[in-house]
Amino acid sequence: MNRRIYLVRHGEIDCGKEKRYIGITDLPLNDKGRAQAYRLKAYFSDIDIEKAYISPLIRCVQTSEIVLKSKGIEGIRVDALKEINLGEWEGKSFAYIKSHFPEQYKKRGIYMDCFAPPGGESFEQLQRRVMPAFDRIIDSTDGNILIIAHAGVNRVIISRLIALPLRDIMKLPQLYGCVNILYMDKKHQNWNYETVL
Template sequence: MATLRLLVIRHGSTDSNRERRFTGWRDVPLSDVGRQEAEAVARALAGQPVAAVYASPLQRARVTAEIVAAAHRLTVTPLPDFREMSFGDWEGLTVSEVQACFPEDFARWRGTAPQQVLRPGGESMAEVAKRVGRGLAEIRAGHPEQTVVLVTHAVVTRLLVLSALGLEPDRYWSVDVSPAGITEIEYRDDWTTLHRLNTLAHLESPPPSREPAREDHTTEATRATVRPPTPRAGLADPATSEP
């Protein structure tokens, strides 16, 4: 039985994310924070038996993937099927600007019918889902019994998760996807399992210190109060989530 373990990574942060702009096919670079996030992902996956790294050809995903791939001495294979959704006339606009210029479509997008929105010059969610399914089939065919990293975007990641859970695109806002979040999906011939969703603990851990180790004087009582950070995952709030 062929099994694919797919580690889906959303690219690191960009200035457009911070400004809450619809980016889509605009080829914006990672911000300094985004590069740091990509390095944190690379550290988190350094011990994984990664056989291949794929990415959207847009530079925010490609550069994130290159940072992750370097830890495994791999090169990145670009797959256009995993490019972000084209938001057409919405691209470059902030959430508030889209809400003002396209109030009815924006209400559907942020409500219970995001799959019904047809933006001028953009893609429908059905069109994106079709190409994502095509790209996934290509990866599955090429990597039986292997672990593969895919660096992509918010819409694509949500569609992969919804498909894995057998949910329709109208449940789009049931999935939260953050920059540099890690999602793990296992594909078998007869079953698909979502093992983790949008884990972010690696972003809350500082990079390894280069200073010499110091003697630990922490008491047992103090250690008992320390708790690991809780990664965010699960439901997204359409009012506050990025586009």
């Protein structure tokens, strides 16, 4: 069986009742997020993991501490796996940005790949930050690898591997606590993935 790369999104966080832009803001797991991490622990209980890599943001660290507790390995923190930097939009609600910065809000919807909020990153910039680290991670071992990161990070990795244009990355659902299984089809020399949980 080919080795697998398990690309996981951290558990749920509290970000208020309104939908907000949360990127590098360092929020901990909430109770539901911890329960999701325990569900992940159960999922991985019978899966051999050679190495684990995590975003250093607390929500990923907390998820990894629960998931890896019985694995005998620690997550290696990789700064490049931090979530997208949303600059001046960090922590603000979608409704606030839409009402106060309608042109910027509209541009992000149209130019999902290249628009960056003031002081922040675009998804193109995020992908340029993440992919060299991802390449080093997959070269680090021939065994199964666990990566615990964020919705944006996971989407830019998957989009590159399956050649999905970045403008379409929101078509890749990334629920809290989801598991994406990445594997190389050696016959066709291309990456495949499936999302479970």
